[in-house]
Amino acid sequence: MPRRDIIEVRDLWYRYPEAKEWALKGINLTIKEGELVAIMGENGAGKTTLVKHFNGILKPHKGYVKVCGLDTKEHTVAELARYVGLVFQNPDHQIFASTVLEETMFALKNFGWDLERAEKRAKEILKEMGLLDYIDTSPFSLSGGEKKRLTIASVLVYDPEILVLDEPTVGQDYGQKRRLAKIIERINSLGKTIIVVTHDVEFVAEYIDHVIVMSGGRIIAEGEVTRILCDENIMKRARLLSPQLGIVVKNLEDYIDFKGNFLRLPIFVENLKRWLENDENAKRI
Amino acid sequence: MMRMLRGFEYLRGDSPIHRLDPRVKILYSLAYSSLCFISLKATFLALLLAVNIPMLIIGRVIKRWLDMMKAATPFIVLIFLFNILFQRFSNIYGAVAYTLRFVIFMTAFAVLFLTTTPEDLALVMVKLKIPYQYTLAFTMAIRFVPTLSRELQIIIDAQRSRGLELEKGNVVERIRKYMPILIPLIVHEIRRSYTLAEAMESRGFGYTKNRTYYYEMKFTKKDAIALLCTLVSAIFLGILGKMPLWPF
Numbered sequence: 031m032p033r034r035d036i037i038e039v040r041d042l043w044y045r046y047p048e049a050k051e052w053a054l055k056g057i058n059l060t061i062k063e064g065e066l067v068a069i070m071g072e073n074g075a076g077k078t079t080l081v082k083h084f085n086g087i088l089k090p091h092k093g094y095v096k097v098c099g100l101d102t103k104e105h106t107v108a109e110l111a112r113y114v115g116l117v118f119q120n121p122d123h124q125i126f127a128s129t130v131l132e133e134t135m136f137a138l139k140n141f142g143w144d145l146e147r148a149e150k151r152a153k154e155i156l157k158e159m160g161l162l163d164y165i166d167t168s169p170f171s172l173s174g175g176e177k178k179r180l181t182i183a184s185v186l187v188y189d190p191e192i193l194v195l196d197e198p199t200v201g202q203d204y205g206q207k208r209r210l211a212k213i214i215e216r217i218n219s220l221g222k223t224i225i226v227v228t229h230d231v232e233f234v235a236e237y238i239d240h241v242i243v244m245s246g247g248r249i250i251a252e253g254e255v256t257r258i259l260c261d262e263n264i265m266k267r268a269r270l271l272s273p274q275l276g277i278v279v280k281n282l283e284d285y286i287d288f289k290g291n292f293l294r295l296p297i298f299v300e301n302l303k304r305w306l307e308n309d310e311n312a313k314r315i
Numbered sequence: 316m317m318r319m320l321r322g323f324e325y326l327r328g329d330s331p332i333h334r335l336d337p338r339v340k341i342l343y344s345l346a347y348s349s350l351c352f353i354s355l356k357a358t359f360l361a362l363l364l365a366v367n368i369p370m371l372i373i374g375r376v377i378k379r380w381l382d383m384m385k386a387a388t389p390f391i392v393l394i395f396l397f398n399i400l401f402q403r404f405s406n407i408y409g410a411v412a413y414t415l416r417f418v419i420f421m422t423a424f425a426v427l428f429l430t431t432t433p434e435d436l437a438l439v440m441v442k443l444k445i446p447y448q449y450t451l452a453f454t455m456a457i458r459f460v461p462t463l464s465r466e467l468q469i470i471i472d473a474q475r476s477r478g479l480e481l482e483k484g485n486v487v488e489r490i491r492k493y494m495p496i497l498i499p500l501i502v503h504e505i506r507r508s509y510t511l512a513e514a515m516e517s518r519g520f521g522y523t524k525n526r527t528y529y530y531e532m533k534f535t536k537k538d539a540i541a542l543l544c545t546l547v548s549a550i551f552l553g554i555l556g557k558m559p560l561w562p563f
Contacts, residue, residue, distance in 0.1 A: 082472065085476055087472045087475060087476065106480070107475045107476065108475070108478050108479070108480045111475070111476055111477065111478045112478070115476075116473075116476040118469065118472070118473045118476070120469075122499060122502070122503050122506070123466070123469050123470050123473045123499055123503070124470065124473040124474060124495075124499060125499060125502075126494065126495045126496075126498035126499050126502075127495075136477055136479075136495065137477040137478045140477060140478030140479055140480070141478050170502065184477065185476075185477065188478075
Protein backbone atom coordinates (compact mmCIF):
# COMPACT_ATOMS: atom_id res chain seq x y z
CA MET A 31 0.00 0.00 0.00
CA PRO A 32 1.53 3.32 -0.99
CA ARG A 33 1.84 5.61 2.00
CA ARG A 34 0.50 9.11 1.67
CA ASP A 35 2.59 12.26 2.16
CA ILE A 36 1.73 13.47 5.64
CA ILE A 37 3.98 16.54 5.68
CA GLU A 38 4.70 18.48 2.54
CA VAL A 39 6.99 21.50 2.55
CA ARG A 40 7.52 23.45 -0.68
CA ASP A 41 10.05 26.24 -1.13
CA LEU A 42 9.66 27.43 2.45
CA TRP A 43 11.33 30.73 3.34
CA TYR A 44 11.14 32.19 6.81
CA ARG A 45 12.70 35.15 8.56
CA TYR A 46 12.28 36.08 12.24
CA PRO A 47 10.90 39.54 12.90
CA GLU A 48 13.71 42.08 13.29
CA ALA A 49 16.24 39.62 11.83
CA LYS A 50 18.19 40.45 8.69
CA GLU A 51 19.08 36.95 7.58
CA TRP A 52 16.59 34.33 6.43
CA ALA A 53 16.35 31.53 8.99
CA LEU A 54 15.01 29.08 6.39
CA LYS A 55 16.04 29.40 2.76
CA GLY A 56 13.88 27.43 0.40
CA ILE A 57 13.16 24.18 2.24
CA ASN A 58 11.67 21.33 0.21
CA LEU A 59 10.68 18.25 2.13
CA THR A 60 8.24 15.37 2.05
CA ILE A 61 7.61 13.08 4.97
CA LYS A 62 5.47 9.99 4.49
CA GLU A 63 2.93 8.61 6.89
CA GLY A 64 4.44 6.26 9.45
CA GLU A 65 8.02 7.38 8.85
CA LEU A 66 10.59 7.78 11.60
CA VAL A 67 12.88 10.64 10.64
CA ALA A 68 15.71 12.51 12.33
CA ILE A 69 16.41 16.15 11.50
CA MET A 70 20.03 16.89 12.31
CA GLY A 71 22.35 19.88 12.16
CA GLU A 72 24.40 22.24 14.30
CA ASN A 73 22.89 24.87 16.60
CA GLY A 74 21.24 27.60 14.57
CA ALA A 75 20.90 25.46 11.45
CA GLY A 76 17.14 26.04 11.48
CA LYS A 77 15.92 22.70 12.82
CA THR A 78 13.61 24.08 15.49
CA THR A 79 12.44 26.87 13.19
CA LEU A 80 11.45 24.25 10.62
CA VAL A 81 9.47 22.05 13.01
CA LYS A 82 7.67 25.07 14.44
CA HIS A 83 6.14 25.36 10.96
CA PHE A 84 4.63 21.88 11.25
CA ASN A 85 1.95 22.98 13.70
CA GLY A 86 1.61 26.55 12.52
CA ILE A 87 3.40 28.37 15.36
CA LEU A 88 5.41 29.98 12.60
CA LYS A 89 3.87 30.71 9.22
CA PRO A 90 5.94 30.72 6.03
CA HIS A 91 6.84 34.01 4.35
CA LYS A 92 7.17 32.26 1.01
CA GLY A 93 6.14 28.79 -0.05
CA TYR A 94 3.79 26.53 1.88
CA VAL A 95 3.61 23.78 4.46
CA LYS A 96 0.88 21.17 4.30
CA VAL A 97 0.19 18.82 7.19
CA CYS A 98 -2.30 15.99 6.67
CA GLY A 99 -3.42 17.93 3.61
CA LEU A 100 -4.04 21.15 5.58
CA ASP A 101 -2.24 24.33 4.57
CA THR A 102 -0.78 25.71 7.82
CA LYS A 103 -1.43 29.27 6.70
CA GLU A 104 -5.16 28.67 6.73
CA HIS A 105 -5.45 26.94 10.10
CA THR A 106 -4.82 27.96 13.69
CA VAL A 107 -2.23 26.34 15.93
CA ALA A 108 -5.01 24.80 18.02
CA GLU A 109 -6.50 23.12 14.94
CA LEU A 110 -3.16 21.85 13.70
CA ALA A 111 -2.09 20.71 17.18
CA ARG A 112 -4.65 17.91 16.95
CA TYR A 113 -2.61 16.39 14.13
CA VAL A 114 0.88 17.39 15.20
CA GLY A 115 2.13 16.93 18.74
CA LEU A 116 5.18 19.09 19.33
CA VAL A 117 7.27 18.31 22.41
CA PHE A 118 9.54 21.22 23.27
CA GLN A 119 13.13 20.83 24.36
CA ASN A 120 12.89 22.10 27.92
CA PRO A 121 10.08 20.65 30.09
CA ASP A 122 10.36 23.69 32.38
CA HIS A 123 8.89 25.79 29.57
CA GLN A 124 5.54 24.07 29.81
CA ILE A 125 5.05 22.41 33.19
CA PHE A 126 2.57 24.43 35.25
CA ALA A 127 -0.12 22.21 36.79
CA SER A 128 -0.27 21.17 40.43
CA THR A 129 -0.40 17.43 39.71
CA VAL A 130 1.02 15.15 37.05
CA LEU A 131 -2.49 14.03 36.10
CA GLU A 132 -3.68 17.61 35.54
CA GLU A 133 -0.60 18.40 33.48
CA THR A 134 -1.35 15.43 31.24
CA MET A 135 -5.01 16.36 30.89
CA PHE A 136 -4.28 19.97 29.88
CA ALA A 137 -4.45 19.42 26.13
CA LEU A 138 -7.57 17.28 26.42
CA LYS A 139 -9.34 20.05 28.35
CA ASN A 140 -8.31 22.52 25.66
CA PHE A 141 -9.77 20.22 23.02
CA GLY A 142 -13.02 20.04 24.94
CA TRP A 143 -13.01 16.42 26.14
CA ASP A 144 -15.33 15.65 29.04
CA LEU A 145 -13.51 15.22 32.34
CA GLU A 146 -14.20 11.55 32.94
CA ARG A 147 -13.03 10.44 29.53
CA ALA A 148 -10.00 12.73 29.73
CA GLU A 149 -8.97 11.32 33.10
CA LYS A 150 -9.27 7.75 31.87
CA ARG A 151 -7.19 8.50 28.80
CA ALA A 152 -4.56 10.42 30.79
CA LYS A 153 -4.14 7.53 33.23
CA GLU A 154 -3.72 5.13 30.31
CA ILE A 155 -0.90 7.15 28.81
CA LEU A 156 0.79 7.78 32.18
CA LYS A 157 0.81 4.04 32.76
CA GLU A 158 2.51 3.52 29.41
CA MET A 159 5.12 6.14 30.31
CA GLY A 160 5.76 4.56 33.70
CA LEU A 161 4.45 7.58 35.59
CA LEU A 162 1.32 6.07 37.11
CA ASP A 163 2.78 6.18 40.63
CA TYR A 164 3.21 9.95 40.40
CA ILE A 165 -0.35 10.85 39.40
CA ASP A 166 -0.99 13.04 42.46
CA THR A 167 2.50 14.46 42.91
CA SER A 168 3.61 17.87 41.72
CA PRO A 169 5.24 17.75 38.28
CA PHE A 170 7.89 20.17 39.56
CA SER A 171 9.23 17.51 41.93
CA LEU A 172 9.92 14.97 39.18
CA SER A 173 13.44 14.15 37.99
CA GLY A 174 14.72 15.38 34.63
CA GLY A 175 13.97 12.11 32.85
CA GLU A 176 10.52 11.84 34.38
CA LYS A 177 9.71 15.41 33.38
CA LYS A 178 10.71 14.60 29.82
CA ARG A 179 8.42 11.59 29.76
CA LEU A 180 5.64 13.67 31.28
CA THR A 181 5.90 16.25 28.49
CA ILE A 182 5.76 13.46 25.92
CA ALA A 183 2.76 11.96 27.70
CA SER A 184 1.01 15.34 27.77
CA VAL A 185 1.20 15.39 23.98
CA LEU A 186 0.65 11.69 23.20
CA VAL A 187 -2.46 11.78 25.35
CA TYR A 188 -4.55 13.19 22.50
CA ASP A 189 -3.14 10.71 20.01
CA PRO A 190 -1.74 13.00 17.28
CA GLU A 191 -0.87 11.52 13.88
CA ILE A 192 2.55 13.13 13.95
CA LEU A 193 4.87 13.43 16.93
CA VAL A 194 7.72 15.94 16.81
CA LEU A 195 10.38 15.72 19.52
CA ASP A 196 12.74 18.69 19.79
CA GLU A 197 16.12 17.61 21.20
CA PRO A 198 14.67 14.82 23.34
CA THR A 199 18.04 13.43 24.45
CA VAL A 200 19.61 16.62 25.80
CA GLY A 201 20.56 16.16 29.45
CA GLN A 202 19.31 12.56 29.55
CA ASP A 203 21.47 9.69 30.79
CA TYR A 204 21.92 6.50 28.80
CA GLY A 205 19.11 4.66 30.58
CA GLN A 206 16.67 7.47 29.87
CA LYS A 207 17.76 7.60 26.25
CA ARG A 208 17.07 3.89 25.82
CA ARG A 209 13.72 4.33 27.45
CA LEU A 210 12.96 7.19 25.07
CA ALA A 211 14.02 5.09 22.10
CA LYS A 212 11.69 2.29 23.21
CA ILE A 213 8.80 4.76 23.46
CA ILE A 214 9.60 6.15 20.02
CA GLU A 215 9.83 2.70 18.46
CA ARG A 216 6.56 1.59 20.00
CA ILE A 217 4.60 4.65 18.87
CA ASN A 218 6.13 4.33 15.42
CA SER A 219 5.06 0.69 15.24
CA LEU A 220 1.48 1.88 15.72
CA GLY A 221 1.79 3.69 12.40
CA LYS A 222 2.44 7.18 13.76
CA THR A 223 4.87 9.51 12.03
CA ILE A 224 7.74 10.61 14.25
CA ILE A 225 10.22 13.41 13.69
CA VAL A 226 13.17 13.71 16.05
CA VAL A 227 15.16 16.94 16.01
CA THR A 228 18.61 16.30 17.43
CA HIS A 229 22.35 16.58 17.07
CA ASP A 230 22.90 13.42 19.07
CA VAL A 231 24.64 11.37 16.36
CA GLU A 232 24.96 8.20 18.44
CA PHE A 233 21.26 8.23 19.28
CA VAL A 234 20.28 8.58 15.63
CA ALA A 235 22.75 5.89 14.55
CA GLU A 236 21.30 3.44 17.03
CA TYR A 237 17.60 3.96 16.55
CA ILE A 238 16.66 5.90 13.42
CA ASP A 239 16.91 4.88 9.76
CA HIS A 240 16.10 8.02 7.82
CA VAL A 241 18.01 11.28 8.26
CA ILE A 242 17.62 14.87 7.07
CA VAL A 243 20.63 17.14 7.56
CA MET A 244 20.30 20.91 7.79
CA SER A 245 22.89 23.68 7.70
CA GLY A 246 22.50 27.45 7.42
CA GLY A 247 18.75 27.30 6.86
CA ARG A 248 18.95 24.74 4.07
CA ILE A 249 18.56 20.99 3.78
CA ILE A 250 21.96 19.75 2.62
CA ALA A 251 21.34 16.02 2.58
CA GLU A 252 18.62 13.44 3.05
CA GLY A 253 18.65 9.67 3.00
CA GLU A 254 19.60 6.40 4.66
CA VAL A 255 21.32 6.81 8.00
CA THR A 256 24.33 4.67 7.00
CA ARG A 257 24.99 6.72 3.89
CA ILE A 258 24.52 10.14 5.49
CA LEU A 259 26.30 9.64 8.80
CA CYS A 260 29.33 8.04 7.13
CA ASP A 261 29.67 10.73 4.44
CA GLU A 262 32.59 12.84 5.61
CA ASN A 263 31.60 15.77 3.39
CA ILE A 264 28.08 16.05 4.68
CA MET A 265 29.12 15.58 8.28
CA LYS A 266 31.79 18.24 7.95
CA ARG A 267 29.38 20.75 6.44
CA ALA A 268 26.86 20.08 9.19
CA ARG A 269 29.61 20.25 11.85
CA LEU A 270 28.71 16.81 13.13
CA LEU A 271 30.98 13.91 14.01
CA SER A 272 30.33 10.47 12.50
CA PRO A 273 29.21 7.87 15.02
CA GLN A 274 31.99 5.64 16.35
CA LEU A 275 30.80 2.54 14.50
CA GLY A 276 30.71 4.57 11.30
CA ILE A 277 34.37 5.47 11.74
CA VAL A 278 35.27 1.83 12.44
CA VAL A 279 33.42 0.71 9.30
CA LYS A 280 35.19 3.39 7.25
CA ASN A 281 38.56 2.02 8.39
CA LEU A 282 37.62 -1.58 7.60
CA GLU A 283 35.98 -0.78 4.25
CA ASP A 284 38.83 -2.26 2.22
CA TYR A 285 38.54 -5.62 3.96
CA ILE A 286 34.92 -6.08 4.84
CA ASP A 287 31.79 -5.38 2.82
CA PHE A 288 29.29 -4.26 5.48
CA LYS A 289 25.64 -4.84 4.75
CA GLY A 290 22.43 -3.57 6.31
CA ASN A 291 22.30 -0.86 8.96
CA PHE A 292 25.77 -1.52 10.33
CA LEU A 293 25.50 1.50 12.64
CA ARG A 294 23.44 -0.67 14.96
CA LEU A 295 25.68 -2.80 17.13
CA PRO A 296 23.99 -6.21 16.61
CA ILE A 297 24.05 -5.80 12.83
CA PHE A 298 27.63 -4.60 12.94
CA VAL A 299 28.66 -7.65 15.00
CA GLU A 300 26.80 -9.96 12.63
CA ASN A 301 28.67 -8.49 9.67
CA LEU A 302 31.94 -9.00 11.48
CA LYS A 303 31.09 -12.60 12.42
CA ARG A 304 30.10 -13.44 8.86
CA TRP A 305 33.44 -12.13 7.65
CA LEU A 306 35.40 -14.00 10.29
CA GLU A 307 33.59 -17.28 9.65
CA ASN A 308 34.90 -17.25 6.12
CA ASP A 309 38.07 -19.39 6.20
CA GLU A 310 39.94 -17.33 3.65
CA ASN A 311 39.48 -14.18 5.67
CA ALA A 312 40.61 -15.97 8.78
CA LYS A 313 43.81 -16.98 7.00
CA ARG A 314 44.51 -13.38 6.01
CA ILE A 315 44.58 -12.38 9.64
CA MET B 316 4.24 46.80 25.68
CA MET B 317 7.17 44.39 25.44
CA ARG B 318 8.20 46.00 22.16
CA MET B 319 8.21 49.45 23.72
CA LEU B 320 10.31 48.22 26.65
CA ARG B 321 12.73 46.55 24.30
CA GLY B 322 12.95 49.87 22.49
CA PHE B 323 14.94 51.17 25.45
CA GLU B 324 17.37 48.27 25.28
CA TYR B 325 20.98 49.37 24.75
CA LEU B 326 22.68 48.07 21.62
CA ARG B 327 26.41 48.52 21.20
CA GLY B 328 27.33 51.60 19.25
CA ASP B 329 29.79 54.45 19.10
CA SER B 330 29.31 58.19 18.70
CA PRO B 331 30.32 61.39 20.51
CA ILE B 332 27.16 61.00 22.60
CA HIS B 333 28.03 57.40 23.50
CA ARG B 334 31.42 58.55 24.77
CA LEU B 335 30.03 61.32 27.01
CA ASP B 336 30.17 60.89 30.76
CA PRO B 337 26.88 59.21 31.76
CA ARG B 338 26.35 61.80 34.49
CA VAL B 339 26.09 64.54 31.87
CA LYS B 340 23.54 62.50 29.93
CA ILE B 341 21.49 61.83 33.05
CA LEU B 342 21.42 65.53 33.79
CA TYR B 343 20.44 66.22 30.19
CA SER B 344 17.53 63.76 30.35
CA LEU B 345 16.33 65.07 33.70
CA ALA B 346 16.56 68.68 32.55
CA TYR B 347 14.66 68.16 29.31
CA SER B 348 12.06 65.84 30.77
CA SER B 349 11.27 68.43 33.43
CA LEU B 350 11.31 71.28 30.90
CA CYS B 351 8.28 69.80 29.20
CA PHE B 352 6.28 70.37 32.37
CA ILE B 353 6.81 74.12 32.66
CA SER B 354 4.49 75.06 29.82
CA LEU B 355 1.48 73.64 28.03
CA LYS B 356 1.97 75.60 24.82
CA ALA B 357 2.10 73.19 21.89
CA THR B 358 4.48 75.44 19.96
CA PHE B 359 7.00 75.56 22.82
CA LEU B 360 6.81 71.79 23.26
CA ALA B 361 7.36 71.29 19.54
CA LEU B 362 10.52 73.42 19.86
CA LEU B 363 11.66 71.25 22.79
CA LEU B 364 11.22 68.12 20.71
CA ALA B 365 13.07 69.72 17.80
CA VAL B 366 16.05 70.45 20.06
CA ASN B 367 16.25 66.77 21.02
CA ILE B 368 16.33 65.46 17.46
CA PRO B 369 19.92 66.57 16.63
CA MET B 370 21.13 64.73 19.74
CA LEU B 371 19.58 61.52 18.41
CA ILE B 372 21.18 62.12 15.03
CA ILE B 373 24.65 62.78 16.48
CA GLY B 374 24.17 59.71 18.68
CA ARG B 375 23.29 57.64 15.55
CA VAL B 376 20.17 56.30 17.26
CA ILE B 377 17.51 58.18 15.29
CA LYS B 378 16.34 54.98 13.59
CA ARG B 379 15.95 53.19 16.89
CA TRP B 380 14.07 56.19 18.27
CA LEU B 381 11.68 55.98 15.32
CA ASP B 382 11.17 52.25 15.98
CA MET B 383 10.44 53.07 19.60
CA MET B 384 7.91 55.72 18.60
CA LYS B 385 6.29 53.25 16.24
CA ALA B 386 5.92 50.78 19.11
CA ALA B 387 4.51 53.56 21.30
CA THR B 388 2.00 54.75 18.69
CA PRO B 389 -1.00 53.06 20.38
CA PHE B 390 -0.20 54.93 23.61
CA ILE B 391 0.33 58.19 21.77
CA VAL B 392 -3.01 57.86 20.03
CA LEU B 393 -4.69 56.91 23.29
CA ILE B 394 -3.33 59.94 25.14
CA PHE B 395 -4.43 62.21 22.31
CA LEU B 396 -7.96 60.77 22.17
CA PHE B 397 -8.47 60.78 25.94
CA ASN B 398 -7.49 64.43 26.09
CA ILE B 399 -9.83 65.39 23.30
CA LEU B 400 -12.71 63.44 24.82
CA PHE B 401 -12.41 64.05 28.54
CA GLN B 402 -10.89 67.50 28.92
CA ARG B 403 -13.64 70.00 29.28
CA PHE B 404 -11.74 73.17 28.51
CA SER B 405 -9.10 71.92 26.16
CA ASN B 406 -9.02 72.40 22.46
CA ILE B 407 -7.02 70.45 19.90
CA TYR B 408 -3.81 72.30 20.86
CA GLY B 409 -4.19 71.16 24.45
CA ALA B 410 -4.46 67.56 23.33
CA VAL B 411 -1.43 68.01 21.08
CA ALA B 412 0.48 69.52 23.99
CA TYR B 413 -0.24 66.60 26.33
CA THR B 414 0.73 64.14 23.63
CA LEU B 415 3.95 66.04 22.94
CA ARG B 416 4.79 65.93 26.64
CA PHE B 417 4.71 62.15 26.55
CA VAL B 418 6.81 62.03 23.39
CA ILE B 419 9.40 64.49 24.74
CA PHE B 420 9.59 62.62 28.02
CA MET B 421 10.34 59.39 26.18
CA THR B 422 12.73 61.10 23.78
CA ALA B 423 14.76 62.78 26.54
CA PHE B 424 15.30 59.43 28.21
CA ALA B 425 15.89 57.71 24.88
CA VAL B 426 18.96 59.97 24.42
CA LEU B 427 20.25 58.55 27.70
CA PHE B 428 19.27 54.89 27.46
CA LEU B 429 20.02 54.33 23.78
CA THR B 430 23.57 55.66 24.10
CA THR B 431 24.62 54.50 27.57
CA THR B 432 25.60 50.98 28.61
CA PRO B 433 23.88 49.55 31.69
CA GLU B 434 27.38 49.23 33.18
CA ASP B 435 27.90 52.98 32.83
CA LEU B 436 24.60 53.64 34.59
CA ALA B 437 25.65 51.23 37.33
CA LEU B 438 28.89 53.17 37.80
CA VAL B 439 26.88 56.33 38.32
CA MET B 440 24.78 54.58 40.95
CA VAL B 441 27.95 53.43 42.70
CA LYS B 442 29.26 57.00 42.65
CA LEU B 443 26.00 58.07 44.28
CA LYS B 444 26.92 55.68 47.14
CA ILE B 445 24.08 53.31 46.39
CA PRO B 446 25.07 49.86 47.80
CA TYR B 447 26.46 47.62 45.07
CA GLN B 448 23.83 44.92 45.62
CA TYR B 449 21.11 47.31 44.45
CA THR B 450 23.21 48.56 41.58
CA LEU B 451 23.75 45.00 40.44
CA ALA B 452 20.06 44.20 40.75
CA PHE B 453 19.40 47.16 38.46
CA THR B 454 21.90 46.13 35.77
CA MET B 455 20.72 42.54 35.91
CA ALA B 456 17.11 43.59 35.53
CA ILE B 457 18.06 45.42 32.33
CA ARG B 458 20.25 42.54 31.20
CA PHE B 459 17.42 40.01 31.57
CA VAL B 460 14.66 41.88 29.75
CA PRO B 461 15.47 40.34 26.33
CA THR B 462 16.06 36.90 27.87
CA LEU B 463 12.71 37.08 29.60
CA SER B 464 10.84 38.12 26.50
CA ARG B 465 12.45 35.29 24.54
CA GLU B 466 11.48 32.77 27.18
CA LEU B 467 7.95 34.12 27.36
CA GLN B 468 7.63 33.49 23.62
CA ILE B 469 8.84 29.88 23.96
CA ILE B 470 6.37 29.20 26.76
CA ILE B 471 3.50 30.70 24.78
CA ASP B 472 4.48 28.54 21.79
CA ALA B 473 4.72 25.42 23.95
CA GLN B 474 1.27 25.90 25.46
CA ARG B 475 -0.32 26.81 22.14
CA SER B 476 1.11 23.57 20.80
CA ARG B 477 -0.99 21.82 23.41
CA GLY B 478 -4.12 23.49 22.16
CA LEU B 479 -4.25 26.59 24.36
CA GLU B 480 -6.18 29.35 22.58
CA LEU B 481 -5.42 32.72 24.10
CA GLU B 482 -7.67 34.64 21.77
CA LYS B 483 -10.92 32.96 22.73
CA GLY B 484 -13.24 33.48 25.66
CA ASN B 485 -14.42 36.37 27.85
CA VAL B 486 -12.16 38.47 30.07
CA VAL B 487 -12.21 36.10 33.07
CA GLU B 488 -11.53 33.07 30.89
CA ARG B 489 -8.71 34.86 29.15
CA ILE B 490 -7.02 35.79 32.41
CA ARG B 491 -7.32 32.17 33.56
CA LYS B 492 -5.73 31.09 30.30
CA TYR B 493 -2.63 33.07 31.16
CA MET B 494 -1.93 30.88 34.21
CA PRO B 495 -0.30 28.08 32.15
CA ILE B 496 2.03 30.76 30.77
CA LEU B 497 2.80 32.76 33.91
CA ILE B 498 3.45 29.78 36.20
CA PRO B 499 6.27 28.23 34.13
CA LEU B 500 7.75 31.71 33.60
CA ILE B 501 7.82 32.58 37.29
CA VAL B 502 9.07 29.15 38.39
CA HIS B 503 11.76 29.27 35.75
CA GLU B 504 12.91 32.74 36.79
CA ILE B 505 13.03 31.89 40.49
CA ARG B 506 15.11 28.80 39.70
CA ARG B 507 17.40 30.88 37.53
CA SER B 508 17.90 33.46 40.25
CA TYR B 509 19.07 30.72 42.63
CA THR B 510 21.47 29.35 40.03
CA LEU B 511 22.74 32.85 39.36
CA ALA B 512 23.23 33.53 43.06
CA GLU B 513 25.20 30.29 43.46
CA ALA B 514 27.33 31.04 40.42
CA MET B 515 28.10 34.52 41.73
CA GLU B 516 28.92 33.32 45.21
CA SER B 517 31.25 30.68 43.82
CA ARG B 518 33.08 33.49 42.06
CA GLY B 519 33.49 35.40 45.28
CA PHE B 520 30.70 37.93 45.06
CA GLY B 521 30.51 39.97 48.26
CA TYR B 522 33.91 38.81 49.52
CA THR B 523 35.09 42.36 50.27
CA LYS B 524 33.21 45.50 51.09
CA ASN B 525 35.41 47.74 48.97
CA ARG B 526 35.24 46.28 45.55
CA THR B 527 37.15 47.83 42.66
CA TYR B 528 35.83 48.40 39.14
CA TYR B 529 37.30 47.51 35.81
CA TYR B 530 35.95 50.64 34.16
CA GLU B 531 36.55 54.05 35.73
CA MET B 532 34.58 57.15 34.87
CA LYS B 533 36.63 60.15 33.88
CA PHE B 534 35.15 63.61 33.64
CA THR B 535 36.97 65.17 30.67
CA LYS B 536 37.07 68.64 29.15
CA LYS B 537 34.53 67.55 26.53
CA ASP B 538 32.18 66.43 29.28
CA ALA B 539 32.55 69.80 30.97
CA ILE B 540 31.64 71.59 27.73
CA ALA B 541 28.64 69.30 27.19
CA LEU B 542 27.52 69.90 30.77
CA LEU B 543 27.80 73.65 30.30
CA CYS B 544 25.83 73.52 27.02
CA THR B 545 23.13 71.41 28.65
CA LEU B 546 22.74 73.77 31.60
CA VAL B 547 22.81 76.96 29.54
CA SER B 548 20.37 75.66 26.92
CA ALA B 549 18.03 74.24 29.57
CA ILE B 550 17.96 77.50 31.55
CA PHE B 551 17.50 79.49 28.35
CA LEU B 552 14.63 77.26 27.23
CA GLY B 553 13.14 77.40 30.70
CA ILE B 554 13.02 81.21 30.62
CA LEU B 555 11.77 81.12 27.04
CA GLY B 556 8.97 78.76 28.00
CA LYS B 557 7.72 81.10 30.70
CA MET B 558 7.60 84.11 28.35
CA PRO B 559 4.30 85.05 26.74
CA LEU B 560 5.72 84.47 23.26
CA TRP B 561 3.72 81.40 22.40
CA PRO B 562 0.57 81.80 20.32
CA PHE B 563 -1.01 78.40 21.16
